[in-house]
Amino acid sequence: xxxxxxxxxxxxxxxxxxxxxxxxxxxxxxxxxxxxxxxxxxxxxxxxxxxxxxxxxxxxxxxxxxxxxxxxxxxxxxxxxxxxxxxxxxxxxxxxxxxxxxxxxxxxxxxxxxxxxxxxxxxxxxxxxxxxxxxxxxxxxxxxxxxxxxxxxxxxxxxxxxxxxxxxxxxxxxxxxxxxxxxxxxxxxxxxxxxxxxxxxxxxxxxxxxxxxxxxxxxxxxxxxxxxxxxxxxxxxxxxxxxxxxxxxxxxxxxxxxxxxxxxxxxxxxxxxxxxxxxxxxxxxxx
Numbered sequence: 001x002x003x004x005x006x007x008x009x010x011x012x013x014x015x016x017x018x019x020x021x022x023x024x025x026x027x028x029x030x031x032x033x034x035x036x037x038x039x040x041x042x043x044x045x046x047x048x049x050x051x052x053x054x055x056x057x058x059x060x061x062x063x064x065x066x067x068x069x070x071x072x073x074x075x076x077x078x079x080x081x082x083x084x085x086x087x088x089x090x091x092x093x094x095x096x097x098x099x100x101x102x103x104x105x106x107x108x109x110x111x112x113x114x115x116x117x118x119x120x121x122x123x124x125x126x127x128x129x130x131x132x133x134x135x136x137x138x139x140x141x142x143x144x145x146x147x148x149x150x151x152x153x154x155x156x157x158x159x160x161x162x163x164x165x166x167x168x169x170x171x172x173x174x175x176x177x178x179x180x181x182x183x184x185x186x187x188x189x190x191x192x193x194x195x196x197x198x199x200x201x202x203x204x205x206x207x208x209x210x211x212x213x214x215x216x217x218x219x220x221x222x223x224x225x226x227x228x229x230x231x232x233x234x235x236x237x238x239x240x241x242x243x244x245x246x247x248x249x250x251x252x253x254x255x256x257x258x259x260x261x262x263x264x265x266x267x268x269x270x271x272x273x274x275x276x277x278x279x280x281x282x283x284x285x286x287x
Contacts, residue, residue: 010087012094015048015060022057023050026077033204042075042285045178049095051078051087058082061091063099064286067171070270071102074285076112092119103170103267107284113262121264127284128247130255131205131237138225138253141218146191149226152180156187159194160213167213167278169270175286179211186226188219196276198223203283206235212280217245220279228253244279 015023020043024036046064050057059078065071073095078088096104096119107127108116143149152160157180161173179199188196196214200207209227214220224246228236236255240246247257261284272278281287 010051010053010058010085010090012049012051012090015043015050015062017043019048019050019057019060023048023060023075023077026057026060026079027075029080030077032077035202035204038203039075041178041182045175045286047098048075049091049098051091053082059087059091061095062285063095063104064175065099065102066174069102070170071099071104072285072287073099073104073106076106088115089118092116101267103265103270105287106264107261107281107287108264109261113264116264120266122266123262124265124269125263126242127239127261127263127281128242128244128257129237129239129259129261129284130247130250130257131235132255133233133235134228134254138229141222141225143188143218143222144190147195147219148189149186149222150189152185152187152197156194156197160187160197163194163197163274163276164211164213164278166274167272167276169272172211175282176211179282184227186223188214188223195219196223198227198280200227200231200236204237206237207231208283209236209238210280211278211282212238212240213276213278215275215277217279220244220246221249224250224253228255238280239284240280241278246279 020036020039023039027034046062048062051059060075062075063073161176164172164176183199183201185199187194196219198212200209
């Protein structure tokens, strides 16, 4: 499809693996930390749309469908020198057409929020981005009787997928399966049953912790302390929900809050089930 913008034709087409290098250059231009490998992971899980002019990639938008009723949207980037031409609006319009009536989530910068509001998105919370190398000896966290932190086991993937789906309120199994192939993780176990977990993988400048699911804040803290303590000296990022209660504790741990984004939703927000909740997301695009 070709559409004239500011007198110059801009073509919108699917993103492919051949676009990864150019897409990575776009994210570098807007000072995002993503590696080319992070782009590849995201694109392999979802669907991407690119805007190009005379063979040059000017903008991107990706989306991920979760079952029949939910989706997330992210990696919406327009080259800085091309902003103001309506490219971001047109990328959004085409992406929302592809998503359809699904309840859709995204995490927006304050500057991007007005654009998303025009497409029916409403603020529903915020995400606090924390990062750093952490302390040399993270504090021990007292867990309830019968609870312990243990490594991931062979029987865990299906049980963790069910746990994540209940905590999120919608189907996250495909994302979790992809993460388990590239991440290390630990489980919060209660009398032989997993009641929480956290994954850690390479991302951006170092490593990222997420998703993190737990039934209580002490469990979330114990999972984080274990992963940070087991990876002493590594640069770690974690994106926690604003209502997690973790931000002050993370600051004290040496993972300082450096940014915040607005969580937005279009449609009816899902209703989590069960005692566990999502304390930290996978990343700001995938949710």
